[in-house]
Amino acid sequence: MKVLMKGNEAVAEAAVRGGCRAFFGYPITPQNEIPEYLSRRLPEVGGCFIQAESEVSAINMVYGAAAAGARAMTSSSSPGISLKQEGISYICGAELPCVIVNMVRGGPGLGGIQPAQSDYFQTVKGGGHGDYHMLVYAPNTVQEAVNIMYDAFDKADAYRMPVMILGDGMIGQIMEAVELPPIKDPANFPKKDWATDGTGVGKDRRIVNSLYIEPDVLEEVNHRLFARYDELKKNETRYEEFMCDDAEIVLVAYGTVARIAKSAVSELRAKGIKAGLIRPITLYPFPSEAINAIAAKDCVKSFITTELSMGQMIEDVKLAVNGLKPVDFYGRTGGNVMTPEDLVNYVLNKEDK
């Protein structure tokens, strides 16, 4: 049965159904419905909710809870995510599973509260210090956000790393009909023999740590993390192709913008222009191979990356295309969102030239 839900609340409910039993966060628009919802929902399932004193504290509470074996998460928006970067780096270094939701807003600084995609670099290239990555998803509908959130803890546990879900005010605030999956039984969750749940003594005691004073040991840790990222690339890369079979112009867009780009592709097709869309669903790992394969096709003339930023994902698109075809950019920022017509006109103008 489908229910009509606001994106943020649907994500919160999907978190609970996916096993979340601890939430730590600090208020910030446009994600407030997530903590508000969970503050009343988590106690119903025996979970804990704390409004922390800051995002710094919130992510460190996640660290402590995740280290002790709980399925713990936090959510925030851009300025708050910046504050969480120290904790995210430690969580990656200590190989802890957790989920972080970022309902991105415009920046830099306090920026605005309208939709933006200007945290792409921060999310997929690091953000905090050190050599690390997270598994990063960019859903484009409330239903997709629900499905991704529902399985996010399973992925985090499987790879012992944070999963970040990147949305924006549009995904968070929009109301859509969603099918909510059934609540998962914690009895079926994987056992965490590494977790510091307090039962360890003597040779059975466990340490959650990201300090490695010996260079050789730290180097080994870095290699272990990157071997895991290779597994991610193999098993978790996700993307959607739309009308790419015979496309001459291929749009690349994720999240909110991908919906707009899809409409633009349909309008362009109606005008006789062979457009297509490739939509990365995981931003890390990035669907580089899929994009490269499309770039290698004879019919493809050029790519247009379109984002709510000054051009961030375009760097990964260019790396994937690897010079095979030109890659252009169309972006809006500041919380402004392009319409399908904006994209259609941009393509038509380019075709004229």
Place this chain on the structure above:
Amino acid sequence: MAVVFEKTNMLTETPFHYCPGCTHGIAHRLVAECLQELGVEGNVIGIAPVGCAVFAYNYFNCDMQQAAHGRAPAVATGAKRTNPDKVVFAYQGDGDLASIGTAEIIHAAARGENITVIFINNAIYGMTGGQMAPTTLLGQKSTTSQAGRSVALNGNPIKVCEMLATLDGPSYIARCALSDTANVNKAKKAIKKAFENQIAGKGFAMVELLSSCPTNWGMTPTQAVDFVKEEMTKVFPLGVYKDIDKE
């Protein structure tokens, strides 16, 4: 032959890395003895700070988490809220707790978070080589206050017990000194009480331990403990600042 002293089994066999005459080692032993005497072995999560005690995770014979600089009370909160039946303690230095981590300690205390905090006040940044701490005494020399701490430049030392005792959350706040046998024995009683309060569900408890850093103070071990007793206690008076059982 009668056994007069035994190493507590709440410490591991790993030798401490602390400098000769450093009282971090005494603090570790007191915490471990209290945990053993309270019979909570196999039910403890410890949080190590950033500072000289970062390797505390190698010494306490229990599950240990290493926290980012100043964040131990937040990390402890996450561990305790998801494992309320476990004894959770954070061990922090003065740079960790009273400078970079002031928000975390104040709010953990204000929430009455049911954890135990051991606060090592040695009036200096030990690990990074003797820089000024929020608790450095006026006139005390450090590598970043080489002419001695001045009010005009650096402000006054922060008195954590006094500050936290103004909050309604804490159940027990005490300051002791690791300066001599009598004071060490008092410190042990206070630490025990801080853990007992947690086990009884009474809420946040913190024991501040005035502690020595002979290495960065440029003193011998005996000069250092004398400095704790004679100088530090003037600025940081010993005593119980909050005890809900006595209110």
